[in-house]
Amino acid sequence: MKTMNEYLEFKLNHLTDLDIYQCGFEECNKNHSYGPAMRDHYLIHYIVKGKGNFERKGETYNLSEGQGFLICPNEITYYKADSEEPWTYYWVGFNGVKAKEYLLKANLAEEKPIFDYVNSGELQECLNNMIGTKSMSAGGDIQRVGYLYVFLSYLMEMVDASKKRIRNKTKEEYVAKAIEYIEKNYSRNISISKLAYYIGLDRSYLTFVFKDVLNISPKRFLIEYRINKASELIKNTEFSIGDISRSVGYDDQLAFSKVFKKIKGVAPSEYRKTREIIFLNLRKEI
DNA sequence: GTCGCTAGCAACCCCGGACT
DNA sequence: AGTCCGGGGTTGCTAGCGAC
Numbered sequence: 393m394k395t396m397n398e399y400l401e402f403k404l405n406h407l408t409d410l411d412i413y414q415c416g417f418e419e420c421n422k423n424h425s426y427g428p429a430m431r432d433h434y435l436i437h438y439i440v441k442g443k444g445n446f447e448r449k450g451e452t453y454n455l456s457e458g459q460g461f462l463i464c465p466n467e468i469t470y471y472k473a474d475s476e477e478p479w480t481y482y483w484v485g486f487n488g489v490k491a492k493e494y495l496l497k498a499n500l501a502e503e504k505p506i507f508d509y510v511n512s513g514e515l516q517e518c519l520n521n522m523i524g525t526k527s528m529s530a531g532g533d534i535q536r537v538g539y540l541y542v543f544l545s546y547l548m549e550m551v552d553a554s555k556k557r558i559r560n561k562t563k564e565e566y567v568a569k570a571i572e573y574i575e576k577n578y579s580r581n582i583s584i585s586k587l588a589y590y591i592g593l594d595r596s597y598l599t600f601v602f603k604d605v606l607n608i609s610p611k612r613f614l615i616e617y618r619i620n621k622a623s624e625l626i627k628n629t630e631f632s633i634g635d636i637s638r639s640v641g642y643d644d645q646l647a648f649s650k651v652f653k654k655i656k657g658v659a660p661s662e663y664r665k666t667r668e669i670i671f672l673n674l675r676k677e678i
Numbered sequence: 679g680t681c682g683c684t685a686g687c688a689a690c691c692c693c694g695g696a697c698t
Numbered sequence: 699a700g701t702c703c704g705g706g707g708t709t710g711c712t713a714g715c716g717a718c
Contacts, residue, residue: 584709597683599710611691611709633699647692649700661699 410494410544412536413485415522420444420473420480427470433487434495435463437471438509440516442479446471446505453506455479462495462505482519486540498547507547518543566591567605570598571613578618579641584610618642619655626664633660 413433420442428447437446438460446453446461447470455461456479463469465487473479492501500507509515522539525532569591574582587610588595602610618640625636637648637660652660 594682594684595708596685596710596712600683600712603710609710642692645699647694650692653700659700 408488408537409490410486410488410537410540412522412533412540413487415482415484415519415536417482417519417523418480420478422478423473423475424478425470425472428468429470430466430468431463431485432465433485434465434491435483435485436500437461437463437481437483438515438519439479439481442477443474444472444479445474448505455506458508460507460509462500462507464502464505467502482516482523484519484522484540484543494544494548498544500547509547515543515546518546564605566593566598566601570602570610574614574617578614578621579639582614582641584614587614615651616655619652622648622652622660623656623663626660633664636660 443456525535585595588598622636622640634645637645642648
């Protein structure tokens with residue numbers, strides 16, 4: 393059995409990058425409050441419904457759905473649910489050697505404890521997964537920390553996306569970034585929404601920018617890019633049409649054949665036959 | 679007025695099943 | 699391997715908003 397000092401020394405020598413203390417979900421009653429109190433770790437609350445206020449160092453923040461607040465270690469804070477529309481929130485308490493660094497990347501610190509996160513669906517899914525993971529199961533702790541990394545990465549990406557917006561890139565830069573993304577991901581199941589999110593633009597605006605610069609919609613560009621890649625594979629390899637369709641991002645070979653015929657005018661198998669005829673004629677000439 | 683962006687809705691496309 | 703078809707999800711268009 394360890395003494396208290398031995399235990400504390402053991403903990404000190406085994407500090408991890410990130411460590412979850414607690415996480416949960418709460419539908420608060422009207423005027424439900426906590427504090428004034430102090431904690432020895434970081435604690436993030438993310439509001440998914442209702443309103444409330446958060447107080448620290450004499451400042452009061454009125455918060456509502458889609459917003460969150462950070463409580464830092466060793467600071468006295470107080471928070472209270474609204475008297476009419478009490479908030480419902482997720483919370484996650486954590487610490488670790490890298491905690492402060494990651495929070496700073498997410499633009500969160502003692503002096504900047506508030507954040508807005510519009511796409512609450514993905515954040516909620518992540519937090520639900522975190523809560524649903526049993527800490528006593530084999531690998532459960534690692535899974536929960538994994539979800540904490542994902543949660544913090546979402547907050548960091550949001551900051552990154554807003555920086556990109558502030559920089560006011562040109563339309564050409566947006567299109568170049570989109571094309572780069574398509575070139576790297578055409579073989580995966582990507583959508584224009586995902587593409588727009590990656591660039592930090594609204595889906596509709598991305599379409600407008602594409603039309604403006606290339607006179608073609610992003611969807612059409614993606615389809616043509618995939619079909620051109622596919623026709624190269626049909627011409628230069630012996631892979632089956634099914635393998636080629638999956639290689640260019642179409643899980644459904646039938647859908648691929650339809651699109652291919654629409655773009656090229658012939659079905660993939662006919663396209664290969666055409667290549668073979670050309671090849672045979674060339675051999676005859678030689 | 680221009681630019682950057684969003685919301686809403688109609689149109690389109692893709693997927694999956696049935697079939698040849 | 700390809701066609702046809704129906705349903706649901708995705709996309710593109712456009713009006714409009716806010717900032718400059």
